[in-house]
Amino acid sequence: MMSNSKEIYESITTKTIVAEINLSCNDEQIDSISLTSEDLQNTIRIEAESSNSTNESYCSNIIEESEYKPDVPTEFVPVVNSVFKSLNLAVKMYNDYAEMSDYKVKKFFELHNHPLESIEERPYTKKARKMSYFEKEFVVHASKAKMGPTMAHKIRAVLKGGYEYVRVKVTDYKNLRRGVNIILCYKDAQIMINKMNDRRDHYPNYSFEFLRDGDMLAVMFWADEREKAFYAEFREVISFDVTFRTNKYKMVFVLFTTVDHHKKSVTVGAGLLSRETTESYEWLINAFLSAHKGKAPKVILTDQDPTIKQAVESVLPNSRHRLCMWHIMRKLQANVTDDLLKNKDFKKRFNKLVWNMHIKPDEFEKKWELIINEFNLEDKRWFNDMFELHDKWIHAYFSDTRMSALMKTTSRSESMNSFFNTYSQFGNLLLHFMMNYDTSIQKQRNTQKELDHLTKKAIYKFISPRPIEKTCCKSLYKYIVL
Structure with missing residues (x-):
């Protein structure tokens, strides 16, 4: 063992390169061979470690010597991922490099050698599986549409033209998602609050409020400029409903919904609650009113939940509380x-x-x-x-309120909850939940823009030839597209 250690010491101190090249190979040409300087460095490290059983400290001191860079022409310097036409050319290149830099190849350890890879095998190497920035970005964007790593990998394979063109495995996609969750989970709530505060500071007329319970996030509410505009125009009747299983913390997702000029449900505010208590609902409704400049709805529609009933009666004494007929x-x-x-x-x-x-x-x-x-x-x-x-709950007592006939039940809110659930899922971090929420809102508003366009292009049928009918039609259109 001492003689082996001495040989290694002599080879390193005389700047010996232990090349991992099988010198016994024949001259048969192959498509390409990839050799890296890392292989050579790893060989030296392996050899030093193999002698640690007899002289560990002696060899470790040798490895820590200062780096030496030979002064040789650039074309002879080994480069990571170099490609050679044949094995003999690779051997010649490293021999020339050793000779020009005063190194000596004294010994070859076939035991430490590994099979060289052809160009067809390179996509399956560990290095080829390294995820690029765009690959990681694709996984993140896919999660916004409620697509997990497995589905994202399938779509990626289809877009690339086959699995052989997707070097990254589905396991790598899963590991990326899990790694992100591990990093974020300990500061998820704080990251979420920072993100929402940033929106409030930089987005026009954006509202965001939250309440802590010790070091825990108890309740939060948000509404953007567009949601406030909807509420200003269609605040006669508001539906208030909750849904579950949207995030890993079991926080309740609350939606405030109304009906727009296309008779479609639109969101005018949203919130998250950690506990369904009267106090939490009171805080949430107060935050809703604050965002909408204290303007209360004429009618607020909910189910028969007693905690919601108490909160509505406490915070909205001048609004009529309507119960869902379907429930x-x-x-x-x-x-x-x-x-x-x-x-x-x-x-x-x-x-x-x-x-x-x-x-x-x-x-x-x-x-x-x-x-x-x-x-x-x-x-x-x-x-x-x-x-x-x-x-x-009987419509006869609400017939004097505009739009009350369109909202007799909380089914619109429940439909909206179902719509949001197509993009969100149980187990989401708060940050992922908000990404899914943003995607849902984008789709909702894109649908509204499409309906506005169809309304603008619609051909109206007039009953009479009188000009007043055409004038009224134009005025009505201006109101519809507000």
């Missing part, structure tokens, strides 16, 4: 007998009464009482409770 009617089957539920006459009359868009309040009350008496429902608590709340 109420869904409970009908649980509060009647099976025989009555199968009674077609009862179901037809009851549904016609409740969903009637043109009935007056006094007429509704008379017909309700008639149905209750006819089907012996006087002692049913649910029917009595719903009648006490009739002015909070």
Whole structure:
């Protein structure tokens, strides 16, 4: 062992290069061979480490000697990823380099050699799998559309023309996403707050507020300039609904929704809550009002959640609180007998009464009482409770409010939640959630621009030849495209 160590010492101190080239190869030509100076350096390191069992400190001191750069012509200096036409040319080049720089190739260790790679094999090497900036950017952009690493890799392969042209493996895509999550997860909330504060500072008329609970993010609200413009025009009726499973922290996603001039649902604000408490909802609604200059909606539509009910009554005393008709009617089957539920006459009359868009309040009350008496429902608590709340969910009591007929249920908010869920998923970091939210909003507004364009290009059919009809049509269009 001592003799081996002495040989290594002599070879290094005399600037010996231990070349990992199989000198016994024949002169057969191959497409290309890649040799790097790193291979030579690794060989020296391996040889030094192999002798550490006898003289570790002695050899480690040798490795730490100052770097020596031979003074040789540039064309003879080994370059990383050099390509040679044949193995013999590679051997000749390194021998010439050793001779010109006063090195001596004294010994070759075939055990440490490795097979050389042809040009067809190079895409499968570890170095070829190194992800470029654009590759990483593609994975990040794919996640905005709720595409995981596996799907992103499939799409990349299709775009490139086949898997053989995608050198990076799907495992590398997964490792990148996992690595990003590991880096971000410990400061996810703070990064999110910094991002939103930056938007508030640089975007025109952007609102963002948040509340801490110790060192935890308790609740946050945001609304941009476009959402505020929608609210200013269509604030008569606002739907308020929550959804779950949008992020890894189980924070509740809250959407404020209204109906625009195309009868499409649009977002006028959004928030996240860590806990569904009355205090959290009160803070969120106050933040909503603050963003919209204190202008409360005429009607706010929610489900029968008691915490939301208390918050709405506390913060919006002058707004009429309407309950979702669909949620109420869904409970009908649980509060009647099976025989009555199968009674077609009862179901037809009851549904016609409740969903009637043109009935007056006094007429509704008379017909309700008639149905209750006819089907012996006087002692049913649910029917009595719903009648006490009739002015909070029957349309007859909201017919004086513009757009109330378009928003009788929270289905628009629930539809919007479903729309956002197509871009978001459970397990998202807050930063990823916001990226998905931005993508959803972009699609929503692009749809609106398309509808504006179709409206502008539409050909109107006039009933009469009078000029006033054409003038009114133009005025109406100006209002529609606000």
